[in-house]
Every structure is written in C-alpha cells, then in structure tokens.
Amino acid sequence: VAVQYRLSGDTATTIAASVEQGVREQALLPGSALPAVRTLAADLGVSPATVAAAYQRLRQRGIVSTAGRNGTRIRSATPISALRSARQIIAPEGLRDLASGAPDPAELPLPGNYRDGGVLPGVLAAARKRLPLKGSFTLVSGALDGMDRVLLAHLRPGDRVGVEDPGWAACLDLLAMQGLVPVPVPVDDDGPTVAGLKSALDSGISALIVTARAQNPTGGSISAARAKALRPLLTGLLVIEDDHAAELAGVPLHPVADAGAHWAFIRSASKPFGPDLRCAVLAGDAETVSRVEGRMRLGAGWVSTVLQRELLRLWSTFDPAPAGRRYDSRRAAVLTALARRGITALGKTGINIWVPVPDETKAVSVLRDAGFAVAPGHLFRLTSPPGIRVTIATVTETDVEPLAEAIAAATETGLRGMLGR
Numbered sequence: 001v002a003v004q005y006r007l008s009g010d011t012a013t014t015i016a017a018s019v020e021q022g023v024r025e026q027a028l029l030p031g032s033a034l035p036a037v038r039t040l041a042a043d044l045g046v047s048p049a050t051v052a053a054a055y056q057r058l059r060q061r062g063i064v065s066t067a068g069r070n071g072t073r074i075r076s077a078t079p080i081s082a083l084r085s086a087r088q089i090i091a092p093e094g095l096r097d098l099a100s101g102a103p104d105p106a107e108l109p110l111p112g113n114y115r116d117g118g119v120l121p122g123v124l125a126a127a128r129k130r131l132p133l134k135g136s137f138t139l140v141s142g143a144l145d146g147m148d149r150v151l152l153a154h155l156r157p158g159d160r161v162g163v164e165d166p167g168w169a170a171c172l173d174l175l176a177m178q179g180l181v182p183v184p185v186p187v188d189d190d191g192p193t194v195a196g197l198k199s200a201l202d203s204g205i206s207a208l209i210v211t212a213r214a215q216n217p218t219g220g221s222i223s224a225a226r227a228k229a230l231r232p233l234l235t236g237l238l239v240i241e242d243d244h245a246a247e248l249a250g251v252p253l254h255p256v257a258d259a260g261a262h263w264a265f266i267r268s269a270s271k272p273f274g275p276d277l278r279c280a281v282l283a284g285d286a287e288t289v290s291r292v293e294g295r296m297r298l299g300a301g302w303v304s305t306v307l308q309r310e311l312l313r314l315w316s317t318f319d320p321a322p323a324g325r326r327y328d329s330r331r332a333a334v335l336t337a338l339a340r341r342g343i344t345a346l347g348k349t350g351i352n353i354w355v356p357v358p359d360e361t362k363a364v365s366v367l368r369d370a371g372f373a374v375a376p377g378h379l380f381r382l383t384s385p386p387g388i389r390v391t392i393a394t395v396t397e398t399d400v401e402p403l404a405e406a407i408a409a410a411t412e413t414g415l416r417g418m419l420g421r
C-alpha cells in the first residue's frame, strides 16, 4: 500500500509525530509503506539523517518495522490506538468470520469478547460529564497504573521528573522503577510553589507530577491563584495531575495539567468508591491517550467491562460527598486539638495530616507506645524537613484527645532529643 497521507516535520521528533498522527487517525493503516528515507528527506527539505533518526524512533517504539527491500512499513499491531474507530473489523462483510481466534459467545458465561473490549460509551459519556476538561478520555486500572503508562509513553530512563516534596511514596517508587530521576518541588497548602517549580525547570525536568487536591501526605490542594501562576510555566512539559480525592474533595478543582505540551489528568475511583475497583478515568491530549490505549491493547487489553459497569452503577447510585464531609470533620477535630497544644500541622483537605517533627524515628516510637501507628515522613520526602503522616480517616471522637496528646509528646520528645536530652 503506497502512502497517500502527507507526512510533515522538520526534525526527527516532528516527523515521527506526523507518522504517529497518521496511525492514530487511520490514514496510515497496518502494512502501509513509508517513503524511502532519501525520498522523504528531499520532500521535506531535511537531511536523510534526520528522516533516518525519525524512522529509528518509530522502530524503537514498535510503530514501524524495516525489512530490507520491503522498506519501512507500519507494523500490523502498533502501540497506538486508532481513535476514530478503536474496533477493527477483520473479516470483510458477507464472509463467515472464521478468522477471529475468539471463543463462541454462546459458550461463554460472561458477555463480551476481544473485539468488543474497550471503554464503554456510557462510561466515556459519564466521565466527560464528571470532569471539567476537554481532550481524549480513557480508563486505566487506578491512578498509579495511569501514571506508569503515561510516563512510559513519553519518557526514557534518565529523564528528570518534578515531584512534590513531600509527596506520594508509591509515585517515588514508580519513578525509581522506570529509571527516572525525581526532582523535588516543595509544596504548601496551595500546591507546588512557583519558586520550587521554577528551580525544577532550571534543572531540566521534562515532566511534572502534581496532585490536584488532598495532596498525600500534606493535604494541600491547588488553589485558583496558584493554578493561574503555575499554568504558564507548564507549556513545555508533560504534566500528570492526580485528582485522587475526586468526589470526596470539599474544595473546588483548579486543574493545571491541560496547560502542558502533553498531559494527563487522572481521577481514580479508589478513594471515593473503593480501592478494589482498580479504575481511574484518564483525560489527556490525543497523542498521550492513544499511546496509553495502544500499549494497553498489547497487554491487559482494556479495563474489564465487568468493572466498568460496576463503576457506572456506583457513579449513579452512591454520593461520596457525605463521606467527604465526615473526613473533613475528623481532620478538623484533630487539627484543632493539636492547635490547642500549640502544634501547627498541615491538612487542608483529604484523609491525611502532616505533622512536622524534629526526629521521625522518635516521634513514631512515642506514638507507638501510646497505641498509634503513624507513617514516618522519610517514605515521602526527598529534601523537605522531617515529619510524620497521620491518617485521620478512621479517627473517632474518643481518639482525638489521646491522639493529640501523644502527638504533642512525640514532637516534644524529638525536640528534647535534638537538644541532647
């Protein structure tokens, strides 16, 4: 099949992106031949080395293969989903389909088959209604799964990624596993600080991961003013925004992700509806979402429609807002009891509070002696000062005073410890 689609670009990156767009839009179908390197170089007015570098990238990403005289062709299965029609009909109309490799639906206790897999239209429509963002939408298996896939879609080992400090421990572990280099961005109650982001940008980050609301562990959430100040700084980055508090959050959402060159905004169902659902809505630019879906097709396939139906049912029958209000009042009770003891802790939103302590090990052990297990801050910190994370989700009225008393003792002990007692 000769190429009709017009390729464009003047660098290896933009030429490769133009091929990828052709695949995404189904203008370049599996098996299509790309022009010879020299031909395309002459057409585009670039050096053959530039086109060769673009083809090399596409080969490394599994989008094309090159076989001697056969030239460079689009592979039969690419890690990019075709957004126009995710489901390809393989058997031509009018033929008995004996090509599918799939079991007989009549013999299956569960509805659905390989060709019907994907995000249910009802889920897509409901997700669009629930999120104030434009872009492409898909479904992944939780927030961490979404982050994993988006990072893999765009970055390579050694790339630098701005992360909140302190920040979500699992996210730091994920970066380590992908060989990515975390660059700390300090946070306050209103999100990542502008000065912190600027210095991360100076250090050459290609991506930033931020939490919209209920930052873990500090409970911060991005305010309208902070979002406005951050957005212009994000235009050259891949931005991943995690809105895990979702419907539980008692504060408005001020998204920043869609200011990025590439972006993903991820809203997990874990916190409001249950971690065992393993579902998160992922909104993003077309390139990012098609890479995520395309790669997923070659592995998990899609998020099971069994789960999707359950998600739809919960969306329409369960309101998480009252639970959110109960978490708010538990958090407020602990913060007030701490304030009465002269202790300022962070925790504007969500189910965690962050208490600065001089010595984490001592603080954790004092609290353990008092009957409370809390998380030591080193799990969450890169260069920020020590603290402990206390999850207030299950705190009862009778817990509040003994807990505040124990935290007061924990911070004091640490201070005395630092002073050499």
Ligand SMILES: Cc1ncc(COP(=O)(O)O)c(C=O)c1O
Residues within 6 Å of the ligand: 141, 142, 143, 144, 145, 168, 211, 215, 216, 242, 244, 268, 269, 270, 271, 275, 279, 280
């Ligand atoms: C910051 C943050 N994001 C997301 C999640 C939820 O992750 P998942 O959707 O993978 O269950 C958590 C859970 O603790 C979290 O702390």
